[in-house]
Amino acid sequence: MCPNLSLDLRKLAKESLASNAPSRRLDEEQLPNATTSQKAKLADRKNEPAASASIPAPNKTTSNGVLTFYEESKLRGRKKHHQLLDVLMVRLWCAAGLSFALAQRSEWIDLWAAADPTYTPADREKLKDQIHSEAEAVNQRQIEYLRTQENLTVSYDGGTSRGHEAFWTLHVSTADRRVYFLRGRDATAESHTAEWIRDFVLEFIHLIGAPRFAAAICDSTGNTRKSRSLLEDEVPTLFGLADIAHHMNNTVKDIGKHPYFKSGIDIVRKTVTKFNKSHLGQAELKLAQKKLGIHRGLESIGKTRFASVVRAALSVQRALPVIKEVVRKGDFDLEILKRYFHPQQYVSSETMQFEMQLNQFIGVGAPFLKALTILESNEATAADVFIFWHATLSSVLNTLIELQLPAEVQGDILRILQYRHDELLGQGKLSSPIYLAATYLNPMYLNSDVLKPQDVPKGLKLPHLTSADLEGVKFPVTFIEVSRFLAKLAEDEILRGHKSEFTEWGNRSGEFKKQFISEIQHYARQQFPYNQPYNEHQGIYSWWNSLVGSDFASILPHIAMKILAIRVNSMPEERTVSTFTWLTPPLRSQLSIGTMMATTQVRQYYQTENKV
Incomplete structure (x- = not known):
């Protein structure tokens, strides 16, 4: 929806869009919501059509307690039944991330012609319209609910789609940690200044009620950090806090950039890449894994997970016997890298040096990885940040002594830790009491x-x-x-x-x-x-x-x-962007940001409600 429209016009347009949502055409008690017990019954009814178990049971049953398709249609009325199918279709498309091209396939149309000749499934464009309408209806339900809650947390972040379009997402969580994706904004043609980010977030804050918010969470790039300060000026009862997951990750990245660990991390990166890019390498790796009973594979260093460089190093350390078995067998040539993975009976100085550096880096980085497991959770509190940050520092300090790192390296790591500690809990730009x-x-x-x-x-x-x-x-x-x-x-x-x-x-x-x-x-x-x-x-x-x-x-x-009540991370943003990536594989990279966000909002809303 065009952000240049006035608020009144946007409100009217949204209401008009929501009024056409498939779920709006059904009464509340008719909305499908398969409970755990219903799903269990569905699993037991092997001879029963799966679709019938998803439809809420009517007041009337046959002698054996199971209604036929046509009896159920008569009780509901054909129109209501078709409206219910529209709702289920929208949910299916959003939950499964199906391609809209499927709606045009003759096989899909033939399936419905055989299942219910009176029902015409939505074509590609109509299905998109239904999803957009459903997303707006979901958004209005979310806003209505959030207006009854206190101590809310808002988090936000920007990203880029596969089609190289810029977007911003925003999530709001309640005190009991329900997290709602309130959709976002296509920001490809806009400059993302701190003031622009502030206004984007404020629109949702004012829509719900500014005094209901306890905190705003985001990462700490220049504009996002400044936007937190601007939000605090606008809403005096709100705390602008740094995302602890990004802070932990940045600390690990600082340590990983130290020259002492550079060669070891380069070997990890090249080894993982070498196996990932070779079919023979992957096949030999699997054979060696099966032989040695080591089933977890190698992990790449990427941008989508925090502390991924530590995860990759751990995966290589875990797979050392497997990689050495591949080298010993000799069917796959690691080329220059094989000197770091000599079989045990032929250990070289280079192998020993690499394994020592690998062990040292993991020793320093693993405490952050363990803490992130807790602090990435929606349930993490500000107290968890304080406790796990100190626990992580304590563990790293003990590791520095135990692993006997060179004195100058220890000093450099201590300076990194001191800087990041002061930044978060001292007098730094991210600190808060x-x-x-x-x-x-x-x-x-x-x-x-x-x-x-x-x-x-x-x-x-x-x-x-x-x-x-x-x-x-x-x-x-x-x-x-x-x-x-x-x-x-x-x-x-x-x-x-x-x-x-x-x-x-x-x-x-x-x-x-x-x-x-x-x-x-x-x-x-x-x-x-x-x-x-x-x-x-x-x-x-x-x-x-x-x-x-x-x-x-x-x-x-x-x-x-x-x-x-404050949620201390912006992990919902990371999870939503992962959903965007899942929805838009290379063959579907042209899916518009609006449709991508509408699909994700419907998907996550019903997932959240079913979980609750």
Whole structure:
């Protein structure tokens, strides 16, 4: 839809488009939604047509409990039945990523002529129109639902299609981690300045309600990082945070660029490429894998996965016996590379040197890969960022000592780690007190040394606190720093937010300070009601939610839930772009961005709803 149209005209156009959605023509109870039990029954009915199990059961059945196709059609009415088939067709096309050329094939048309002579399946263009209409209807359902939620997270990113067209995507997640793709924008003919990105995101934020948002997440290129600051200016209750997955990945890339690891990584890259480009090489590799019982293959270094250089190195290390067996057998010539993979009985100095460097690089890089497994999850919180970042650094520091890397290499790696640490948790451009605060608000870590400050921040003060007020509080410096941040968060919500639990304190600043200090003290001392057991399976968000209503929990739980609701990565963008790539293989590279996004939105929406 043309972005140059006025908001009113766009609203009318979207409503008109959504009104033609296949699902809009059916009543809510008629919309297909196969549950797990229905799918299980479908698996058992081997002699029954698969399509009948996807259609919700009507009120009337035959003596054996199974309706025939024609009886079901009569009960529904032919028109309603055809409308249901339209919905199922749209869902099938989007879920399976089918080519639109299939709708034109005579075999497809013949199939429907045999299955239901009264039904005319949509042709190529009509099917595209239906998908666009369905996507708009889905979008309106998403917006309507998100307008009932609080503490939302918005993430966004740009990309390029196979047809070399630029696009931007945007996702919004709820406190319970439902993630919705709200579609995006074809931006091929536009300059993606920080102001342009801000306006693109703000349109969706205002559509849902700005006070409902807790954070905006994106990577940290020049314009995207600046766009976060501009969004914070526009929405004072919103935190602009760096995507932790990109930050971790950039740290690994910095280490991988060190000259000490260059030759080893080059060997990994060339080895994987050599096997991937040779049919004989792949065949010999599979034979050796089968012989040695090592079934996982080689992984390429690419752009679509974070820390892929570590994944590739791990795959080569894992396959060393397999590659050596290929070299020993001699049917596939690795040429100059074979000197790094001599069979065990003929180990060369070059083989030993390569394996040592491979082991050292994996030792340094693997902790980041393990942490990314957690931090790429939609469920990851700001506390997880703080904990896993420190755990990763600790693991790398131990590795540097154990693997006896040269002193100058250790020094260079330490400088990289220090820079990235300061950038995220110090005074860098990506830093935010929210990571420390989120960790402090998890009772599991309240007395952990991970909260012990290394340096005392300058100017740390909290009004009305005395030494007696800090009695029984472990790590008082951290307590004061976190308290100051949380008080500022609450103040912004009181003055600029819309939640009644904050705005009720608008003209009672003195009472608010007294109540807030009392609550944070009770929590730090683990006094009632903050002394109730914490169950990891319950989840930290639910733990805080269960405290709402207590005399000593009228402010702090709402602050904690806002912080802990924030999704700390922009992985939904990465997953959506992967879907775009899957939808547009080389033979379908001309699929328009609009159709690609509409198909993906319908696909992901129904996947999310079925999962919930």
